Amino acid sequence: MTALLDATDSQMAMLADLVAGLQAAEETISGMQAVRDGILAMASQLAIDIAQGAEHPDYGDMATRAVAAEIGAAQRVSDRTIEQRMAAASRLVTDLPAVWAAQGAGRITAAHARVIVEAGAHLDDPVDRAAYAAAVLVVAEVESPNRLRRDARRIAEEYQSRSLTERHRDAREQRRVWVTDLDDGMSALGVHGPSTLIHGMYDRLSQMAHRIRDERARTANAQPQEQQQDGDAGDSTDERTVDQLRTDLLSDLVLTGAPTGHDSADALLGAIQARVEVTVPVLTLMGGGTDRDDSTPAELDGRCPIDVATARRLAGAATGWDRVLTHPISGAMLAVDRYRPSDHLRRHLRARDQRCRFPTCGLAARMCDIDHNHPASEGGSTCDDNLAHFCRRHHMMKHHSPWRVAQAAGGVLEWRSPTGSIYIDRPPRQNTVRFEPAARFEPAARFEPAAPNPVPF
Incomplete structure (x- = not known):
């Protein structure tokens, strides 16, 4: 049955109203986000004005940090995050005012604006930036942010005064590695680097993973039928997927491999071992270690929980x-x-x-x-x-x-x-087992004798 074919006229009218309402809400949200960007840009400019008035030698870096810390503490957000938002808002409001105005009017979303700012980040000439904004907004108002990204890069390239080689040289300076903590004792390792190296790393890991998978299949097929039925098939018991193999291979390479391309003559880097700090309650260490473990989880570096089995293995090897x-x-x-x-x-x-x-x-x-x-x-x-x-x-x-x-x-x-x-x-709460005191009777109300009032003579 075709979806919505049996909907009544009133139901379709309600759907149309919902779509229109959501569109109006999205335009309002975009407008409010533009207001927020304007305020953040003003805060960034205020920090710079304060620093320039006092002739600070750091060109406003410390003043910007202090202002970001003030905003972040009030909003319970990291001041690093606020400083990044201030910088992004300044680029949008100051460098691409037409894009900011379009967001404020609800013609594009904040996601569109981010794509436009990122693609035009290297346009230094104000005239070129204005021309780029006019051209890219025509696309942004009819396409999704995902589709816009490719077109925005192409349009920005038409107005670039510097070659891609020069810009790539600058972009390499921003290469970095970071960690994002996830749920269930997992984290993600991110790498920002030159495309050729990143794709090369991924391709090598993929080739290794496929080689292991193919060798596993060949070994399994070479085993006698009796051994396969008995479960004695050597490496054939390895049922890891290619994605899992890529992850395990990367972990092994980073944790045990020697960085020969950057090592010293004495191979000192190869002797460095990974270091983490794990907090685990002693009663958790003493538990049974079953797959279904209700013990208090361990904690990694004071940031995220990890499973009890991993904590016990690390404790045993420490x-x-x-x-x-x-x-x-x-x-x-x-x-x-x-x-x-x-x-x-x-x-x-x-x-x-x-x-x-x-x-x-x-x-x-x-x-x-x-x-x-x-x-x-x-x-x-x-x-x-x-x-x-x-x-x-x-x-x-x-x-x-x-x-x-x-x-x-x-x-x-x-x-x-x-x-x-x-x-x-306050100091973070310790990752420990706490024993609650036994419940005891408490009166519904506690009466304290009032202090005697002085009697005036």
Whole structure:
């Protein structure tokens, strides 16, 4: 039966109204996003104006960080994310005002605007940018963002004053690797690099995966029928897909391979091993290890949970552990020691903080600086009540911007923003088992004797 063929006239009219309503809502959302971009661009310009007025030698970098931190703390968003949004909004509003106006009018969406800005990022001449915007908007108003991307690149190429070779040389400077944490103890590793290398890496992994799969099939077919029926077929029991094989091969190459193209004469890089920090409750380690395990999950680098079986394997292979002692009821950290001694204070702070202690920042503590909140030069003591982890970005901002921090008992930090707003950052909750106290009778209401009122004479 053909879909919607039996719909009544009233049902089709309702569908038409829904489509029109969604279209109107989308136009409103696009307009509001354009308003947000305008405000973010103004915030970026304000930071630059402040820096220029004071003749800052960093050309507004620290002022922009401080402004982004103010906005991010208020919105509970990482200031790095806000700074990226400010930069993107400035490019849209300042460099391509016609595109911003089209988004504000609801003729294109924010996704269209991002595609247009990215494709025209290397157009330096204002006249060329205006011509590019006029040409690409004709396509953007009738095509989806996905289809627009290819056309936008082609249109932008017509107005490029620099060759693709020159632009590629600059783009190579932006190559990077990043991690995105996902659900169920999984994460994604992203690589941004030259197309020839990325596609070459993928092709080599694919060839390896297919070679393993073909060899597996050949071995299985070569086994006698009796062994195949008995399940003794050697590598034929490997049922990994090509995608799974590609992932396993990449993991093996990165974790165990020696980077000969970049190694020193003494092959020092080949001796470096991967390092992660796992927090796992001792009762979880003592569990049965079955596939269906209800133990408290372990935690990787204070960022994401990992499965108990993996945590137990890592714990069994570790040469030394940091032991974090926690309160059995509240779960608060009490102390840290180690079976193999090392710097006690650093261990304590790393276990307490787990990450950068600026609000919204999640960079792991092992990648951060340990800094005095009350400067040592002014008599600040070197103890856990005056030290905390800050990533280099927020460490610098703490010293070179109006942001100020004070530390209270228990590692609680009170940040005061340039506008006077207060943001409290508490140490992350420890990944531990907590024992709830037995339920006890509580009266419905508690009466306290009132203080006697003085009687006037």
